[in-house]
Amino acid sequence: MAVQNAKDEVLDLDVLNHRPASCGHMLRDRVSESPSAVAYQFLRGEDMQNLTWQQAWDEVKVWAAGLVALGVETGDRVSIAATTRIEWVWANWGIMLSGGATTTVYATSNAEGVSFIVRDSGSRVVFAEDGGQVEKLRVRRHEMPDVTAVVVFDAETDGRRVEFDDWVISLEDFLARGRDLLQEDAGVVDRRVDGLTPDSLSTIIYTSGTTGNPKGAELTHEALVYEAVSVKSTGLLGPDDLQYLWLPLAHVFGNVLLMLAVASGCPTYVDGRIDRIVPNLAVVRPTWMGAAPRIFEKAYAAVDATLSEASGAKAKIASWSFAVGRRMAEVRQAGESPSKALTAQYALADRLVFGKIRERFGGRVKFFISGSARLDPKLSWWFASVGMPIIEGYGLTETSAATCVNRPTPGAHQHGSIGWPLPGTSIRIAEDGEVLVKGPGVMTCYHGQPEATAEAFTPDGYFRTGDIGEVDENGFVRITDRKKDVFKTSGGKYVSPALIEARFKSVCPVAGQFVVVGNERNYPAALVTLDPPAIEVWAQENGLGDKEYADIVATQEVHDLVARYVEEVNEGLNRWERVKRFAILDHDLTVDTGDLTPSLKLRRRKVLEKYADVVDGLYAAEH
Numbered sequence: 324m325a326v327q328n329a330k331d332e333v334l335d336l337d338v339l340n341h342r343p344a345s346c347g348h349m350l351r352d353r354v355s356e357s358p359s360a361v362a363y364q365f366l367r368g369e370d371m372q373n374l375t376w377q378q379a380w381d382e383v384k385v386w387a388a389g390l391v392a393l394g395v396e397t398g399d400r401v402s403i404a405a406t407t408r409i410e411w412v413w414a415n416w417g418i419m420l421s422g423g424a425t426t427t428v429y430a431t432s433n434a435e436g437v438s439f440i441v442r443d444s445g446s447r448v449v450f451a452e453d454g455g456q457v458e459k460l461r462v463r464r465h466e467m468p469d470v471t472a473v474v475v476f477d478a479e480t481d482g483r484r485v486e487f488d489d490w491v492i493s494l495e496d497f498l499a500r501g502r503d504l505l506q507e508d509a510g511v512v513d514r515r516v517d518g519l520t521p522d523s524l525s526t527i528i529y530t531s532g533t534t535g536n537p538k539g540a541e542l543t544h545e546a547l548v549y550e551a552v553s554v555k556s557t558g559l560l561g562p563d564d565l566q567y568l569w570l571p572l573a574h575v576f577g578n579v580l581l582m583l584a585v586a587s588g589c590p591t592y593v594d595g596r597i598d599r600i601v602p603n604l605a606v607v608r609p610t611w612m613g614a615a616p617r618i619f620e621k622a623y624a625a626v627d628a629t630l631s632e633a634s635g636a637k638a639k640i641a642s643w644s645f646a647v648g649r650r651m652a653e654v655r656q657a658g659e660s661p662s663k664a665l666t667a668q669y670a671l672a673d674r675l676v677f678g679k680i681r682e683r684f685g686g687r688v689k690f691f692i693s694g695s696a697r698l699d700p701k702l703s704w705w706f707a708s709v710g711m712p713i714i715e716g717y718g719l720t721e722t723s724a725a726t727c728v729n730r731p732t733p734g735a736h737q738h739g740s741i742g743w744p745l746p747g748t749s750i751r752i753a754e755d756g757e758v759l760v761k762g763p764g765v766m767t768c769y770h771g772q773p774e775a776t777a778e779a780f781t782p783d784g785y786f787r788t789g790d791i792g793e794v795d796e797n798g799f800v801r802i803t804d805r806k807k808d809v810f811k812t813s814g815g816k817y818v819s820p821a822l823i824e825a826r827f828k829s830v831c832p833v834a835g836q837f838v839v840v841g842n843e844r845n846y847p848a849a850l851v852t853l854d855p856p857a858i859e860v861w862a863q864e865n866g867l868g869d870k871e872y873a874d875i876v877a878t879q880e881v882h883d884l885v886a887r888y889v890e891e892v893n894e895g896l897n898r899w900e901r902v903k904r905f906a907i908l909d910h911d912l913t914v915d916t917g918d919l920t921p922s923l924k925l926r927r928r929k930v931l932e933k934y935a936d937v938v939d940g941l942y943a944a945e946h
Contacts (some may be wrong), residue, residue: 327595332557332735334746339556345544346582349551352587354380362560362584364592364607365409372409373417373590379416386417387512389501393448393472396516400444400527404428404437404459405452407572407595410476410494414450415572419544420864422515424524426539427573427867429921430456431914438463439471439536444770449473453480456489464490464748478662499705527573528720539770542575546723549763550579551586553745557730560587560611564689567592567609569600571921572856576694579724580613591666595888601625601683608685610777615695615923616825619702619713624832624857626680631832644672648708655707658734677709689716690731696723696924697802697821699829707738717741717802721779721786723764726750727800738801752787752798758792759785808927810842818847820927823892823900832890833857835911836918838930839902840938848941849905850934851885852912863879873909882907904941908934 353362358377365372374382395401403419403425405411418425426444428437430452437459441449451473460473474497475485487493504511525544531535554560566584568591570577585592586633591608600618630641647668654661661669669939681688691706691713698715706713714736716728727750729735729742736742744750748762765786779787791809792802804819811817820839827837827849835852837943855872861884862868862875875881885907893901912918918930931938 332730332743332746334943335556335558338552339746342548342552343789344521344548345419345516345523346525346547346585347516347519347544349582350380350383350416350420350585351513351516353588357562357588360588361590363409363412364590366563366594368866382414383416383420384512385498385501385505386413387420387501387515388504389424389474390421390448390498391511392500392504392790394499395421395447397424397515398524399423399448400426401448402426402428402441402444402446402449402574403868404430404432404449404456405476406430407569407577407593408452408476409593410450410452411572411595412593414474415581417579418800419519419525420512420516422518422523425526427526427578427924428530429571430574431921433487435458436462438466439528440539441467443536444539445469449514451475453477453490454485455480455481456917457485461491472843479752504523509823519544525590526578528573528578530720533744538772538775540575540721540766541768541770542723542766544762546766547579547582548586550723550725550745551582553747553764554583554725554728555586556746559730560589562588563731564610565592565608565610565687566590567594567596567600567604567607570613570615572594574695574921575718575720575724576613593809595784602686604685605683606685608687610687610689611691612688612693613694614812616693616702617696617827617923619691619693619698620828620834621854621857622684622832623705623829624854626683628832628857628860640675644676645705645708645870647672648677648710650705652704652707652712652738656734656738658740673710683709684711692728694718697825699825701829703738703825707736712736715741717790717800718764719788721766722760723766726760726764728761737795737797739798740795740801741797742800744800749785750793750794752794753781753787756791756793756803758790758800758802760788761785762879812841812847812899813843813845814899818900820847823847823849823896823902826892826895827888831885833861833884835889836925838912838925838927840931840941844942846903847900848938849889849902850930850937851905851907852910853881853907855911876907876909886927906937906941908937 343352354376359375361373362379365376400599401423403414406635415425415937424445428440447469449470457475473491478485478493521544523544524541525547526542527539529539566589568580572578574616651661651669678893688711693713693715695738703713712731714729714731716725718724725745726742726748727744748806751759753759759783789806790802791804791806792800794800804821809817818841823839824837828834833853835854838850839847841847853876858875867875889902914921918926
């Protein structure tokens, strides 16, 4: 079944049909249209900086000229190995305006991983965040003969100063070269932009491969521009919005969010520090933010823990308010108008409860966008009840992030779905249930891997996503699992682990990760980790406050706590899906340990290999 523009949306077809030729053209058009409007916000020390579109253009032109001065030609690849920060944004725009193609490298990658991506992409220049990233490059320099220069953002970190030479240069030196070139040839950057076409390579983003080396997806300027203008055509964003951008810009989701803001003309606050998201929300006061489900799970757990402490009249008011909020959310999903009575009740619930919750998020959030992994519908309903809907979307590196997305308008949002395809994108469900995608946002190929590219597409040009899904009669798409993650028990029953995992994390306020196992086993089991801050608060309240994390999770009290939530999840599952045994690990799974991708997705195969002995222990009683 093929679905394209399943609903008659009100779209700005002029925006969609007359889109800029490249990302560089799109930025230049934005500067021309609203030069004095704020484009980017970021911190310099403790001071908030605000740059207009014109000021941002003046900045990134210098970066682009610096690359030209280093010998970067149109089509050359340039890598960025850094966390999300404003310099990442400047470097990315500098690369694109110079005619180059950005190759993204996660700052958490080890030296071997960095070397592979830089070498495989054929990068000529590398932007490195600090001395730690430089060291990774130095020890593998012999493997990267194409790299002619490394430009360092931070000359000194934690008292450790970078040693500069003819290969490693400072950011100041780099920018000075750019300014010098612009003095000699003021039109050099504009000529590079004029030479870009929709088919020009904009970026190579490497997948977070769970086995073997990652593959580099080549995305054209057409792909990124299409993503941006197709969202703009839906009216989702406008100049009065403010984005909070913390996601890894090395990830396709974060990268595309940058482009959405340019097309829509809304400013973006850039700060990649995950531990600062919650406190910064109240200060920055964004109207929207993209995030992975784990962020929403943590936010929900924190608010729910506070609400659960209420008693007496406060508890009754909270319970009543959320019942009213749920009814209002149901009316909005159906695209209906609420009754006068429900409108009045919601206004009271909003004054007593919901408004106070929204203030913790800055008080101006219109919606959140969730991507990277499945969002449990319970969380979606909860946030919608509060008045901060999460519009779940879907996409892959190979499809430039956004393939489908819900809309935050009545009748255009189905909880538990990933929404409608973007205008211009077609979805088809294969006979085995796999979701197939065709559209301008789909990659051209895997860099240097023609065989892998051929395997990734159907004969008629649809990209094979590897996800299992379905489409309902109203055109809403649902993803039910990863094709390779669905496993079969020894009894021949299929189990979808992602569904069970999402349900557990939505009901258990102290959950970290819940990894369901059971391939060719008699029954499903699970590896469990708990969120350190949440379980430490619980421990304080339950007489275990003097213990360390590893000791807390080893207690019978915590085992019983987890068991209650496992049982709650099991009640809603088929008999063969129920988790019969679990093991609580003495530490959480993190990006630093390699158990999660930088976008907080579970590296399932690596985790199962790493904890194979623990998994085997869960089934020891079978023998």
